[in-house]
Amino acid sequence: MVNRLADAMSPYLLQHADNPVDWWPWSTEAFEEARRRDVPVLLSVGYSACHWCHVMAHESFEDDETAAFLNGHFVSVKVDREERPDVDAVYMEAVQAATGQGGWPMTVFLTPDAEPFYFGTYYPPEPRHGMPSFRQVLQGVHQAWAERRGEVTEVAGKIVRDLAGREISYGDAQAPGEAELGQALLGLTREYDPQRGGFGGAPKFPPSMVIEFLLRHHARTGAEGALQMAADTCERMARGGIYDQLGGGFARYSVDREWVVPHFEKMLYDNALLCRVYAHLWRATGSDLARRVALETADFMVRELRTAEGGFASALDADSDDGTGRHVEGAYYVWTPAQLAEVLGEEDAELAARYFGVTQEGTFEHGASVLQLPQQDGVFDADRIASVRERLLAARDGRPAPGRDDKVVAAWNGLAIAALAETGAYFERPDLVEAAGAAADLLVRLHLDDHARLFRTSKDGRAGAHAGVLEDYADVAEGFLALASVTGEGVWLDFAGLLLDHVLTRFRDDSGSLYDTASDAERLIRRPQDPTDNATPSGWTAAAGALLSYAAHTGSEPHREAAEHALGVVKALGPRVPRFIGWGLAAAEALLDGPREVAVVGPALSDAATRGLHRTALLGTAPGAVVAFGTEGSDEFPLLADRPLVGGSPAAYVCRNFTCEAPTTDPERLRAGLNS
Secondary structure, eight states: OOOTTTTOSOHHHHTTTTSSSOEEESSHHHHHHHHHHTOOEEEEEEOTTOHHHHHHIIIIITOHHHHHHHHHHOEEEEEETTTOHHHHHHHHHHHHHHHSOOOSSEEEEEOTTSOEEEEESOOOSSOBTTBOOHHHHHHHHHHHHHHOHHHHHHHHHHHHHHHHTOOOOOTTOOOOOHHHHHHHHHHHHHHBOTTTOSBSSSSBOOOHHHHHHHHHHHHHHOOHHHHHHHHHHHHHHHHSTTBOTTTOOBOSEESSTTSOSEEOOEEHHHHHHHHHHHHHHHHHHOOHHHHHHHHHHHHHIIIIIBOTTSOBEEEEOSEEEOSSSOEEETTTTOBOHHHHHHHHOHHHHHHHHHHHTOOSSOSSSTTOBOOOOOSOGGGSOHHHHHHHHHHHHHHHHTSOOOOEEEEEEHHHHHHHHHHHHHHHHHTTOHHHHHHHHHHHHHIIIIIBOTTSOBBSEEETTEEOSSBOOHHHHHHHHHHHHHHHHHHOOTHHHHHHHHHHHHHHHHSBOTTSOBOSSOTTSOOOSSOOOOOSOSSSOOHHHHHHHHHHHHHHHHOOHHHHHHHHHHTHHHHHHTTTOGGGOHHHHHHHHHHHHOOEEEEEEOSOTTSHHHHHHHHHHHTOOSTTOEEEEEOTTOOSSGGGTTOOOBTTBOEEEEEETTEEOOOBSOHHHHHHHHTO
16 A cells, blocks of 8 residues: 655655555645545644654554554544654653653554543554553554544643643743853752763763853863763763764763663764864864774765755664564674674674674674773874774675665754764865865755745755745854855855844844744644754754854844843753753853854965964854955955055954954964853
């Protein structure tokens, strides 16, 4: 049976196109059908790299009897959460409010008016561990709908009213100051795991946005504790199983506190954020480990996630064929001692086992181990280890590879553009800057319409139908601003300005509060609004950071005022939940520092003296500093206005709030000024 998902662009929806379930995509027509048939709607939300989504699909959605019951008593709607983050956010909020937890697959039952009345996540095919079977849930919901309709609609109405009352209280809307940022740091210190790095217990997620805050706080204040937490966490992750020790790049999270066993899916957003974090850690400390991980992660993104059109794919699956036809989580990545010996021979296999922590008992399942770096590199012969790694990677390349979700998500590509542009500039890798530029070109060519409105996704060179949300506008603007600073091409500043104008006019209300969807977007039961970070920076705080950077570049008071107003929510939440608003705290650090505005004037980046000043400016640790480069008299960047050469030599001008220090032609003097 081929259902209505057969023409979808989402790889996740296409995975369900041959199910016996008569799936509908999220659409007005689906709810009209439910109203016509007088049946409830099953809303199932997931994403292509989600392990338990695949499990539930195989157990229930591919089962003919379950599908027949669904088709007879429900209208079934399948949503890719990455394609429709607005739908996901609204109903996930309801799930979490009702059950105290959430996750994917998300299973929600709705009235034909899209009002939720029963919630869950994964349901097994038979009762298990206190959970009812999926068939039992379906039968119970059907019975309630048929026999207790009034009770069902009353519950649904109450849930919708409760959600509508959850508008964020904005307080006095003042940006956080020294006191609030100090309280946030203290809160992080209390939750920090000093033995293992990171924050909290298992499962443990890479705290990218928090680390960015810690690095900026150290740069501004000199707080050694902040740098220590950032550096130790980065080292623990880089040495753990969450990091791919052969091919580079990070998995989604660690199931344990020690970073040993990952959930093996690899997401573009994680790798973009972590690539940038490790590059910034190297910038602050000169760490060889941070340099290696930043570059390997950048190379992973370009090698394994880049699409034919120049963008970056969303994810690699956790599961792959284990060689017997079964799809098994982690099969592509794990090793047994026998497998090492088969590839390397006994002597090198013993070396590899010690170096990568492979044991006879295994650190994962069925005697297999996730590769780690439990010991310091210096105790091993570097050339021999390089040979071992090269041979193991070549052998792994012969295994069945995990599936790839090829859709291009605007927001995540914006994060990748920023990471690749900066990493390429720091380590003098023009190929990475070129990859960032190609992705930016794709977004302009394919994701922007004639009114500079963003489409959320594209695939195979075709734009999707869904409108961009706040994180798309903010993160793409962030990427364009980073690319402008690295390349000296002012057109990226212009494109960022167009996107941020939409933020000001379509994503804010009269009070200055931000929403995740535009004022003219599809109406859901609630307009989603969440300022807290999840796997990526929240749209709210990402917008604040991009608005602040744009204002520093241009002197625009409306953009700076909007950024300051948006950061008011960080003042309220930062001291209480700092782990979940790290990007807002990082933006607040930039605001307290200025941010600084650096203009580099010279004949061309091919000129050695100009290039030296420009690279020094980019390597400055001043939080959120913006950099503009151009020739004397150039109008590409407002920061370059009235900035002449000094004595005929390239010069750098450092300003705060458009009040400038004396220009310098000396990179060392520039470096000292930006690192203090």
